[in-house]
Amino acid sequence: MPTATLPAELRADVETLWNFNHMDHEARPVDLGIGLGSHDLGVATHTANLYNAGIFPRIVFTGANAPTTVERFPRGEAVHYREHALELGVPDEAILVEPKATNTGDNIDFTRALLDQHGLLDQVQSIMLISRPYQQRRSYAMARKRWPEVDVVCSSLPLPLSEYVESIGDADRVINMLVGDTQRIWVYAQKDWAVEQDVPTPVHDAYSRLVDAGFTTRVIPE
Known part of the structure; x- marks a missing residue:
């Protein structure tokens, strides 16, 4: 047990x-918050808290399902994250949902494609990756490789x-x-x-x- x-x-x-695995980045204002899907609903909580504190004006929740999340989030990680953020006071118009990513590389690549589809990609020069605490360093390294034009900071629920x-x-x-x-x-x-x-x-x-x-x-x- x-x-x-x-x-x-x-x-x-x-x-x-x-x-x-903690990057110890300061939570400073950025253009976009990206909530990386996982089994941990605390990611969505922290993303909503940062939005409500004025750290970023828009959120992308990204994530489909993994074997470890399909039971808890049957409609997909990003979908459940969005619903939780709405409950915490984030307006629906501030949230985009990317529901297909199954790994961190997809999270980054598909988020870029979603922003481009909505005509928002050129407006993003800085991003905050919100993740599980032990995922910060890995997601940072992958974002720097796959999206080198943007400034990247990381954050997690401070526990x-x-x-x-x-x-x-x-x-x-x-x-x-x-x-x-x-x-x-x-x-x-x-x-x-x-x-x-x-x-x-x-x-x-x-x-x-x-x-x-x-x-x-x-x-x-x-």
Whole structure:
């Protein structure tokens, strides 16, 4: 049965990966907020909060479904995100929905195509990617590669690690996702899907120990 408590013997390594994947960008005004679809409705909550604070004038929610989200969001991640944002006071005219993306590369590419379709692409010089906390660095690197003309900042619901794990309710799931997203930093750069970023030795070491501990469900072949 899932537990919402991090094992004490793993905490230091999990925190190392958690801190590395945060970009620590300041939430400053940008032209567009992009809510990246996932199983975490907190992404939509944070996107709505940022809109209501005047950080950006328009939102794109992007995401279809993955095996891990189809039960929770049967109409698609972006559709459910939009509905949640409307409940939080975001006006419908401020939201565009991109319902087909199944990965982060699609999120970025399909968002660009949607903006172009609506005649808005030339109006966007800066974007904020709103994601799960451990997805910040990977999404940033991919956006810099696929949309190099824009300034990119990242943001996530500001929760400490323990509170985030409690909100998800499954420590193993969070650790597996952290391990997988960390590995993708160097794998995606090697495949030329993302810009290269420095990965400090302590991060590599923490990653390796967590893999050895069995957190491999999100690890991909290198």
